[in-house]
Amino acid sequence: MKTVTVVGASLSGLYAARELRAQGFDGRLVIVGDETHRPYDRPPLSKDFLTGRADEGQLALTDAEETAELDAEWLLGVRARGLDARGRTVLLEDGRTVSTEGVVIATGASARPLPGDRLAGVHTLRTLDDARALRAELTRGARRVVVIGGGFIGAETASSSAALGHEVTVVEAAPLPLVPQLGPEMAAVCAALHRRGGVALITGSGVARLRGAPVKGADAAAAPGAESPPGRAVTAVELSDGRVLPADTVIVGIGATPNTDWLAGSALTLHDGVLCDDGCVTALPQVVAVGDVARVGGHRAEHWTSATEQPRVAVRNLLAGRTTETLRSLPYFWSDQYGARLQFAGHRHKTDTVRITEGTLEDGAPAEGGLLAVYQRRGRTTAVLSIDRPRPFMRARRDLARRTEPVEPAAL
Incomplete structure (x- = not known):
């Protein structure tokens, strides 16, 4: 490949660009972003940035040194408006086109x-x-x-x-x-x-x-x-x-819609995201998708961890021209609210039973010291939730990652 275009200057788009260079791609790298900003960290927007404990400089995900090392052509403040049927040309709203041999779709989602x-x-x-x-x-x-x-x-x-x-x-x-x-x-x-x-x-x-x-x-x-x-x-x-x-x-805060409108008329299958196989590869082998916009193996995950883990596998398969590796990571997300940190890992199903294994409740809320809860199905642990119990959670998460087998998409 001579040119790879990353559409979306997002967290997952940045990680994809990093992986392209780390995995040996030394050709032309183009990064298209509809915002005028370089990639930044979104989780603090609703927390430390909103309360004034963090400034914009602390949100930046890249610095001048890394930007130089990526040696990318940044096209910021312009939206993609189309992808040709063969996936070889990205059309931009300002009339420009980018001819490319490979495409990483990382356009994320928009608030509903x-x-x-x-x-x-x-x-x-x-x-x-x-x-x-x-x-x-x-x-x-x-x-x-x-x-x-x-x-x-x-x-x-x-x-x-x-x-x-x-x-x-x-x-x-x-x-x-x-x-x-x-x-x-x-x-x-x-x-x-x-x-x-x-x-x-x-x-x-x-x-x-x-x-x-x-x-x-x-x-x-x-x-x-x-x-x-x-x-x-x-x-x-x-x-x-x-x-x-x-x-x-x-x-x-009523959810988000994956940014796929610009892909209408392309050869890609769209259904609550861009449909991919378990290796983030779309119907076109030279096009992969990562992050909030990607529906990987039947499931779309809007979490920071997914956005950072998917690019490694997606880029490996993009450069290989076919699916050679699939994702096997354990879903994980966290949330900070009211001074408490929630952490969750695993595949929860609505029929799972849950029990608190550490900590107690006071008036329905976690008592001082938080709690740890495990979800089980037919005697096997499927997921774990922690509220202010980070160390027990990390142990439980590692154990779960070792024991968990891939879950069929239909079960999710």
């Missing part, structure tokens, strides 16, 4: 917005510009913050908002947040963290609509990262059960 007109004070949190705008708003004094969605982004932004002194309410349409990830028993434990953190949690009710009013005076100024100031600002969140929650700021 609420339907309706745009209102000032309503935020999603996915990019650095999103975080800049939200942080600027949360530093304007005490605010009534409503977080829509009780997943990890919702919980982390609620925790950060509460730490900044705001009055926070989380709205979750399901009976409990995080049930798909943790199951009902441990989801109830995490729900108790909201209460312990002084945040109101409303479950079992969706959002009917957002209420707004005309923007006045200084509030009409555009927030950093905003294209133009909306003419109306959010004033309340109306729930499907009729309740109305006054709000100065609304944070929408």
